[in-house]
Amino acid sequence: MTKILNLVLVVFSFLLTTTCLYSQPGGKALNLNLADFGAKPNDGRDDSKAFTNALGKCRNNPGSTLTIPPGSYNFQNKKAMEFEYKGINGQYGEDVQGVFFKPKGEYVIALDFDKFKDITINAEGVTFIQEGWYEGVSITNAENVKIKGLTLTHKRPPFTEGVIINSTAEYFDMKIDIEKYPFLTGDITGRVHYYDTEKNILYTGPADKKELLDKETIRIYSKLNPVVGHICILRHCAHNRAGILIKESKNIVLEDVTINSQPGMGIVGHRSEDIMMKNLKVVPAEGTVTSTNTDATHFTSCKGKITFDGCEFGGQGDDCTNVHNYYWSMFDESGKDIRISVEGADLHALSLDYPDMGDTLVLVSRSNLEPKEYYFVEGVQTSVKDWKVVVKLDKKIEFDVNDYYMTNLTRRPSVEIVNNIVNSHLARAYLIKTGNVHMHGNYIRGSSGTAIQLGAESGWRESGPVENILIENNRIIDCGYGRGRQKGTAVSIEVNGIRTPLSKLNKNIIIRNNIIDALGDVAVYISYSKGVNVTNNEITGSKNAVSIENSESVILNNNGKLPVIIN
Secondary structure (H helix, E strand, C coil), X not given: CHHHHHHHHHHHHHHHHHHHHHHCCCCCCCEEEHHHHXXXXXXXXXXXXXXXXXXXXXXXXXXXXXXXXXXXXXXXXXXXXXXXXXXXXXXXXXXXXXXXXCCCCCCCEEEECCCCEEEEEEEEEEEEEEECCCEEEEEECCEEEEEEEXXXXXXXXXXXXXXXXXXXXXXXXXXXXXXXXCXXXXXXXXXXXXXXXXXXEXXXXXXXXXXXXXXXXXXXXXXXXXXXXXXXXXXXXXXXXXXXXXXXXXXXXXXXXXXXXXXXXXXXXXXXEEEEEECCEECCCCCCCXXXXXXXXXXXXXXEEEEEECCEEECCCCCCEEEEEECEEEEEEECCEEEEXXXXXXXXXXXXXXXXXXXXXXXXXXXCCCEXXXXXXXXXXXXXXXXXXXXXXXXXXXXXXXXXXXXXXXXXXXXXXXXXXXXEEXXXXXXXXXXXXXXXXXXXXXXXXXXXXXXXXXXXXXXXXXXXXXXECCEEECCCCCCCCCXXXXXXXXXXXXXXXXXXXXXXXXXXXXXXXXXXXXXXXXXXXXXXXXXXXXXXXCCEEEEEECCEEEEEECCCCCCEEEC
16 A cells, blocks of 8 residues: 555556646756657658657756757648638639738748747757648747757749740740649639749749640730740738748847748748847748748838848848838827827738837838827727727827827838848848948849838838948849839939928938949939938949939938939
């Protein structure tokens, strides 16, 4: 009897200890290895359970390090695989984005880093193969997290590529590899893009009806008449969940991380602070020309510093990055309380946007974005269920809120973009709508839109104007040949979406010592700006080096022999 009682006590003690390790916060820092959770690289089997258990142990033991042995690992989830299959074979129709890209849209998280604290993931030489459509890595409510060496890809890419084998004035045919791109049926859907195999650039063009002629051939009706031998790309979703989400988190480092594909954006950061990307690559996998279906990276309502150091971008269906805050619409509640909401624009993290107590907000004119009045935040109430944010200000708004937006001056991060490489993608390379930015040593080639765009875009509700910008020692080649081109093809400083003329909102900008092989009418366009210095740049290729409108205190010196336009 005594032996039985002792055995029961031992078993109970073991179970209690194990439960504490997995469920109690504040455990001791551990050195973990994914192999100890049952994962074996390169076996093609589902490793989702091993990842989930290992990450759960990290969550409950701050300060831990998880090492993933080199090799390929597969992640399966039935619901995510259903999303992928239906999205690719046409069951959702053309508007796949409309199914998933909404606050209450269904989604599956693969690697969940929620509430991680002081965690390092060593994943050098690791390829994470997603079978299905996921939010690949979800870093939320986390602090001091580092991921090193992870590659995110898909067993079945969220796009289909094919070589154009026949082209007429009415249609063209593309041949596909059915082993690489399964799931296609008679209902062929997707945004149509193209890749010039001679110039090595992506481009867009019209496309109408699509049909499957046989299991290896898709016919697309279009008057583009693309060149035989070029590649046609069907991106089976536009916006969707991010490959890596960073939300409500602080001190996040992504080092030597690669994203080869994603049915939405590569990285989305929202309401986070101090994000470092070192040697990040958002580039096509070997044998393809496509990476993410939309932006490579996108950061909203962040603060602290965002760093891109030695990163590489290419093949994505939209910008390399966009750093901005939002212009909120306002609705009266009572007294000093005001309801705020982002209206008529995308919330890329699919999360509420709101200020913190103590933040500084500014009221700006809807017609020209000029500041009207400043406020401090004394309280914030949020409801995800009702999708509602109510802010208590330090004083009542004495103006008609229908004539104004409000934006948060506190959440405007500094940005450093250094020694990055951009090769062949759609839209703009760098969209900057914040202050204190340094861009130097970058190589930008083949952006279909403007290489560097500075300034607010109120049409997208993306604030705000820029100040204290230094762009130096960059190489910009053949950008602005297509979609996303602004008034300047290399650098465009402007404010978009306004209804009436405005004052000089962009301030203190230096563009120096850059080599620019430009296209189009204007290489560098400057508008609604004050204090701009464009000096010692080698500008060739475009019709005009610089065009200036509605600006003051602009200095131009030693920028080559091309003409300058001053209006």
